[in-house]
Amino acid sequence: MVVEGCCVGYFTTAHHKTLPSSGAPESRAPAAAVETVDRGAKRPAHPITTRTDPPLPLARWRVRQQLVEIRADDLRFTPAETATFLNQMMGLNLSPADIALLETRTEGWVAGLQMAALSMQGRGDITRFLSSFTGSHRYILDYLMDEALQQQLPDTQEFLLKTSLLNRLSGPLCNAVLGQDNSQMMLEQLEQANLFVLPLDDERRWYRYHHLFAEALRHRLIRPAQPSRNQRQSNRPTVWPPAADPAIQPAHPSRALAPARRRLRRRAQPAAGETGRGQSGRPGGHL
Numbered sequence: 673m674v675v676e677g678c679c680v681g682y683f684t685t686a687h688h689k690t691l692p693s694s695g696a697p698e699s700r701a702p703a704a705a706v707e708t709v710d711r712g713a714k715r716p717a718h719p720i721t722t723r724t725d726p727p728l729p730l731a732r733w734r735v736r737q738q739l740v741e742i743r744a745d746d747l748r749f750t751p752a753e754t755a756t757f758l759n760q761m762m763g764l765n766l767s768p769a770d771i772a773l774l775e776t777r778t779e780g781w782v783a784g785l786q787m788a789a790l791s792m793q794g795r796g797d798i799t800r801f802l803s804s805f806t807g808s809h810r811y812i813l814d815y816l817m818d819e820a821l822q823q824q825l826p827d828t829q830e831f832l833l834k835t836s837l838l839n840r841l842s843g844p845l846c847n848a849v850l851g852q853d854n855s856q857m858m859l860e861q862l863e864q865a866n867l868f869v870l871p872l873d874d875e876r877r878w879y880r881y882h883h884l885f886a887e888a889l890r891h892r893l894i895r896p897a898q899p900s901r902n903q904r905q906s907n908r909p910t911v912w913p914p915a916a917d918p919a920i921q922p923a924h925p926s927r928a929l930a931p932a933r934r935r936l937r938r939r940a941q942p943a944a945g946e947t948g949r950g951q952s953g954r955p956g957g958h959l
Contacts, residue, residue: 816885832862
């Protein structure tokens with residue numbers, strides 16, 4: 673992001689910032705720098721590079737048009753950029769159909785495209801590779817586990833792993849599945865941390881995980897690195913709309929995940945209030 677007035681000196685080098693258990697920012701913005709921007713001092717614009725939303729008055733600066741933001745959606749490769757990257761920069765010779773499939777699987781995530789390209793170099797069975805390219809691929813799995821999941825606190829890891837069984841995420845649904853009452857706050861923190869959580873509406877009600885991240889989490893859930901509480905689904909009674917709700921129907925069925933899905937459905941009961949449907953015109957029932 674670029675701020676008009678002065679550089680506030682906020683820079684993060686970590687791939688994904690660890691979420692604090694309290695939900696409070698880990699650092700405070702330099703008060704003098706913020707005051708300088710608020711006064712409208714005429715100085716050159718300066719960039720702030722960060723992978724998470726910094727503890728700065730972004731909403732105020734946004735309204736005053738003192739802020740230009742370049743976010744994840746802006747950094748995702750388009751189909752044309754994907755084709756150029758794979759065939760020209762990485763030296764592959766993929767067909768338009770193969771490029772479209774890989775762009776869909778990675779959702780334009782540049783690191784994912786690069787890891788797929790590295791895996792394809794020297795291969796003769798490209799189509800077969802692409803059809804089986806998921807979040808459980810060793811390069812993708814290692815990257816997402818090392819750089820995203822394992823950087824989080826234990827309660828955040830447990831939330832990510834257990835909710836990976838859901839196609840869509842909302843605060844009430846996650847509360848019902850996990851037997852807790854702070855899921856909405858957790859989802860908003862994950863979105864703010866850019867932790868592969870994508871909003872499905874403009875009201876912070878429904879979210880989903882990036883395809884590859886969800887698959888990597890599911891893989892780790894059924895094959896944990898070490899025995900932990902993440903291996904077990906809670907036995908707390910759950911209240912949620914009918915068991916046929918598509919939000920608990922994983923988009924990529926796996927025989928290994930069937931027992932966990934059955935437990936979720938058995939625990940699901942009709943509930944008053946939220947229906948479990950996504951927002952009008954938004955993706956629902958699938959990743």
